[in-house]
Amino acid sequence: MLVFSITFVLMGCATLWTPPEKNDLKIVDHQIHRDKKAIIIRAVHVPGLLEKGAALEYMVPAMAKIAKVGANGICLDLAGFSADGKSLDPAVAETIESYAERAKDQRMVCVINVLGDSRDSTFRKNAVRSAAKVLGTQRKALYIIDGPDAPPLAASFKRLAPNLVLAAPENGDVKIMTDPAVAGNNGLVLLSGSLPEEPWGNTNYLLPDNDQSYTMLDEAYTNPVEKMPWTPDNSKLSEEEQAEGFVSLFNGVDLDNWWNYYHEGESFRINDDGYLECYKAGAGGLVTRDRYEDFILRLEYKFNDADANSGIHLWVPRAARQSKIGFEIQLMGDSDLKEPHDTSTGAVYDVVPALTVATHPEGEWNALEIQTQGSHLKVTLNGIIIQDFDMDEVEELRYRLRKGFIDLQDHDDYVVFRNIRIKEL
Secondary structure (H helix, E strand, O other), X not given: OOOOOEEEEEOOEEEEEOOOOOOOEEEEOOEEEEOOEEOOOEEEEOOOXXXXXXXXXXXXXXXXXXXXXXXXXXXXXXXXXXXXXXXXXXXXXHHHHHHHHXXXXXXXXXXXXXXXXXXXXXXXXXXXXXXXXXXXOOOOEEEEOOOOOHXXXXXXXXXXXXXXXXEEOOOXXXXXEOOHHHHOOOOOEEEEOOOOOOOOOOOEEEEEOOHHHHHHHHHHOOOHHHHOOOOOOOOOOXXXXXXXXXXXXXXXXOOOOEXXXXXXXXXXXXXXXXOEEEOOOOOOEEEEOOOEOOEEEEEEEEOOOOXXXXXXXXXXXXXXXXXXXXXXXXXXXXXOOOOOOOOOOOOEOOOEOOOOOOOOOOOOOEEEEEEEEOOEEEEEEOOEEEEEEEHHHOHHHHOOOOOEEXXXXXXXXXXXXXXXXXXXX
16 A cells, blocks of 8 residues: 655654545545545534543533534634643643544544634744644544634644644635625535524534524424424324323324434335334434433334344434434344343443343344433333443443434344334333
8 A cells, every 4th residue: 555645844844744544534525524424514612621621521411412403513622722822731632532532433523723712913823833733643623723813824734734624714624704695505614603504505614602502503403394293193002001101103104203314314114014114224213203301112123134233212312423422222133142242232332231132033023112210221122121220320321311312223224113102201
């Protein structure tokens, strides 16, 4: 494999440009890319967060709040400069790495505001050099430099750190603009302070961390299904479940109370038996009309093939990765498994293994019940308890969402569902 590099000689020092690695941000075909996929950065600026460090108690709630309403990026002010800006604490690079890695794992993006709200011109010139020196190899974040003096500072930053993707009014890779009408639908624009005219379009944007932004985002990404009237058909529920207050979420006829997680995607249909089947990739998940907090969810599912993969996502946000912002109860075609692990059936995906293997053979139906109340999670599969614990006692789960949508996962494997019903507690 050939590795190409370009060396820029600047004022007696050399800066090396190298090709981006797999998860680095880069510009491809007039769009920001990560790995092989184009991404649109829909970010909220949260000042004062970076200096608190990268503990889960700070990172996770902030990112979850953003994803819950439909955005996918968190913008942090760079911290750790000396008073004159001539030095930057090298430890800040590790903190940014932690945020960027967490964001990537959650299908989100980390944005770094290089100069924060500093206004002193001498400090800003020094700080740009210091930041470029310390962060020049940290390529998993988007960097921004804004303000009236931004063009020359951006030019300096790009000379010193050519590997980093920079947004600036001039001399960056992405152009910062403030007028939605002028910004248009452009993957190399970062619209600052407002939503694009087409929120689902290609224009990146950055909003302030305030109630107005979160309300605006939640409204912008509300699916029309959520606003439509819907009357559940409970006629197929048992008399006992009807008396207990269960509501049928699937009537075997239509999907009027469901929507696809990915905009304009499609993966689910109703088969000739009146069952709900995931038959191809595209939707990302089939999402309930309403958000839920404490509930009992009951359903039956069936895989035809060994190693088939699906899951039930709980407390789903409007954007980002459902299983990492909320929770996923893993479902697999793994009936021959001897010992459960953290990605086998019944696991809280990638965190807590099931207590035991309780899956029926592929081709047979499995009865699943998920109960959540406060911080307690209990899961029963085919009459056997496979999860029963306090979520607050697990550090990785303590700060995730506890209210949101429920969805049936589309993992590009065939799976069938039926008898889906829920009772709010």
